[in-house]
Amino acid sequence: MRSIKRAHLRVNDAIRAREVRLINFDGTQIGIVPIEQARQHAAEAELDLVEVAPDAEPPVCKIIDYRKLLYDQRRREREARKRRRHTELKEVKMRPTIDQHDYEVKVRRMRGFLDVGHKVKVTVMFRGREMAHTERGRDLLLRVAGDLADKAAVEDRMVQVGRQQHMVLVPSVQSKARGEEPAEAPPPESASS
16 A cells, blocks of 8 residues: 555545545445545444545545554554664774874774764875875875775865865765665776876
């Protein structure tokens, strides 16, 4: 049964049409009947008359238990919310002169974010004279992409904005779900300018 919005449902006496196309509780079509006869069928079955297609000519009404319909709809909405995954963009900042141990800690943190399904923005920040050696930042970003190639694909290539270089990584599982191949780390030759 397709999704029915509660705001547009008319039930029993709220149905204003003179004639309706009536569907019985077992799914069989009774046909086009006057509204009084449709209400009488619903009363005999001890169920509700619900207008499921108000735009049709004549409107389509079904004999069902309205409370059960609402319960099923709320349950489907709850299950859909549980299945929905919220993807966030997490940012990890580094300096081009980062120590090996600190680098490993940052990569472990990024790996954790990617395992959960979040995107990761890797930012390399430059200060003062470090701007003369922006290739170190590119090398660092290439290294991160290479170390996380098994978990992530590069979504947004390296970009320099002011005193920062950044790139965005997405989990490989997401890129497979979209039908893409996981991107490999860009070759070092493309980073030099």
